[in-house]
Amino acid sequence: MTNDKDEIPCPMELAIQLINKKWVIQIIRDMFFGKTHFSEFKEDKPGLSNKVLSGCLKNLEENGLIEKNISDIDGVVDISYNLTDHGRALNKVIYELAMYTLNEDINNKIYDDEQKKEIGEYFRDKLNIDDN
Amino acid sequence: MTNDKDEIPCPMELAIQLINKKWVIQIIRDMFFGKTHFSEFKEDKPGLSNKVLSGCLKNLEENGLIEKNISDIDGVVDISYNLTDHGRALNKVIYELAMYTLNEDINNKIYDDEQKKEIGEYFRDKLNIDDN
DNA sequence: CGGGATCCGGATGGATACTG
DNA sequence: CAGTATCCATCCGGATCCCG
Numbered sequence: 001m002t003n004d005k006d007e008i009p010c011p012m013e014l015a016i017q018l019i020n021k022k023w024v025i026q027i028i029r030d031m032f033f034g035k036t037h038f039s040e041f042k043e044d045k046p047g048l049s050n051k052v053l054s055g056c057l058k059n060l061e062e063n064g065l066i067e068k069n070i071s072d073i074d075g076v077v078d079i080s081y082n083l084t085d086h087g088r089a090l091n092k093v094i095y096e097l098a099m100y101t102l103n104e105d106i107n108n109k110i111y112d113d114e115q116k117k118e119i120g121e122y123f124r125d126k127l128n129i130d131d132n
Numbered sequence: 133m134t135n136d137k138d139e140i141p142c143p144m145e146l147a148i149q150l151i152n153k154k155w156v157i158q159i160i161r162d163m164f165f166g167k168t169h170f171s172e173f174k175e176d177k178p179g180l181s182n183k184v185l186s187g188c189l190k191n192l193e194e195n196g197l198i199e200k201n202i203s204d205i206d207g208v209v210d211i212s213y214n215l216t217d218h219g220r221a222l223n224k225v226i227y228e229l230a231m232y233t234l235n236e237d238i239n240n241k242i243y244d245d246e247q248k249k250e251i252g253e254y255f256r257d258k259l260n261i262d263d264n
Numbered sequence: 265c266g267g268g269a270t271c272c273g274g275a276t277g278g279a280t281a282c283t284g
Numbered sequence: 285c286a287g288t289a290t291c292c293a294t295c296c297g298g299a300t301c302c303c304g
Contacts, residue, residue, distance in 0.1 A: 008243070008247060008251075009242065010158075010161070010230075011229075011230040011231075011232075011233035011234050011242075011243075011251060012157065012158075012161055012226055012229045012230040012233070013158060014233045014242070015229040015230065015232045015233045016157055016158075016229060020152065020154070020157075022152070022296085022297085025144065025148055025152075026142075026144075026145060026148075029142070029144055037265085037266090038265075038266050038267070039265070039266080047297075047298070048297090048298090049297065049298050049299070049300095050266080050267060050268085051267085051268080051269085051270095051296095051297080051298080051299095052296080052297060052298080053266095053267090054266075054267055054268075055296095057267095077265085077266090077304095078265095079265085079266060079267090086236055089232060089235065089236055090232060092228045092231070092232070093225065093228045093229055093232055094144055095228075096224045096225045096227075096228045097143075097144045097147040097148060097225055098142075098143040098144040098147065099143075099224070100143075100147045100221060100222060100224070100225055101143035101144070101146045101147045102143050103221065104218055104221055110141065110143075110146070111140070111143075115140060119140075119143060123144075154276090154277085169285080169286085170285070170286050170287070171285065171286080179277085179278070180277095180278090181277070181278050181279065181280090182279095182280095182286080182287060182288080183277080183278080183279095183287090183288080183289085184276085184277060184278075185286095185287090186286080186287055186288080187276095209285085209286090210285090211285080211286060211287090
């Protein structure tokens with residue numbers, strides 16, 4: 001399953017292929033945090049061009065992680081993106097990535113204790129992680 | 133903390149920066165699975181060139197995720213790489229990545245139930261994940 | 265507003281050859 | 285065995301302009 005010469009692919013590698021592109025995870029995180037529109041994904045991401053963003057969204061859609069919704073109400077077209085179940089299943093991965101940074105910030109060089117607590121709660125809330 | 137205009141960096145992004153390079157996670161996984169030598173990391177990775185691998189290792193060392201050990205016993209030089217505590221703390225991230233693929237393989241298109249069980253156990257063992 | 269088309273420069277990756 | 289040195293291709297990102 002791992003790196004031996006058998007034919008069984010490594011499940012970690014398959015997962016990585018889905019998200020191992022510069023902006024992809026951040027976009028997915030944005031969606032967990034409530035963003036749905038093209039222009040919203042561009043906020044706070046200087047350096048993310050239209051071309052790259054639309055490429056990412058197309059890519060995510062092809063991989064079944066998000067879905068594109070087009071509504072046309074009285075001629076007002078609204079395009080939004082939402083996570084699919086398949087995309088939402090990445091919540092634990094995203095959570096562990098965030099926890100890694102928080103836990104490894106041993107001497108509070110980045111966050112103080114209060115911030116760590118708040119951030120942890122925020123992620124658990126938005127990512128629907130049940131505390132243990 | 134997240135994507136708002138405040139100064140607190142997103143912890144997920146910081147974690148991603150460490151591992152968001154093509155071969156880095158696979159190398160870390162290899163180390164969890166027992167590999168320690170340059171030539172071992174190249175096994176089963178056609179397309180990973182010496183230059184890229186040595187760049188990755190250097191990068192990982194600079195980020196404090198691995199450490200390089202040189203032993204010279206009777207003129208026989210042995211260079212090995214090992215995870216640091218900081219690197220080992222990525223175990224849950226790797227685990228959740230693997231679990232994602234296993235869990236989302238709903239119709240057993242990739243793995244059968246037996247394989248999923250074995251792979252899960254293997255990862256938990258090597259990554260030192262305590263079952264719940 | 266949500267993109268597609270084009271152009272361009274720099275970073276990156278891979279192959280190969282070579283070295284201690 | 286563990287790299288370094290070169291060379292080359294390509295990809296990718298960013299800017300800009302354009303379109304419905």
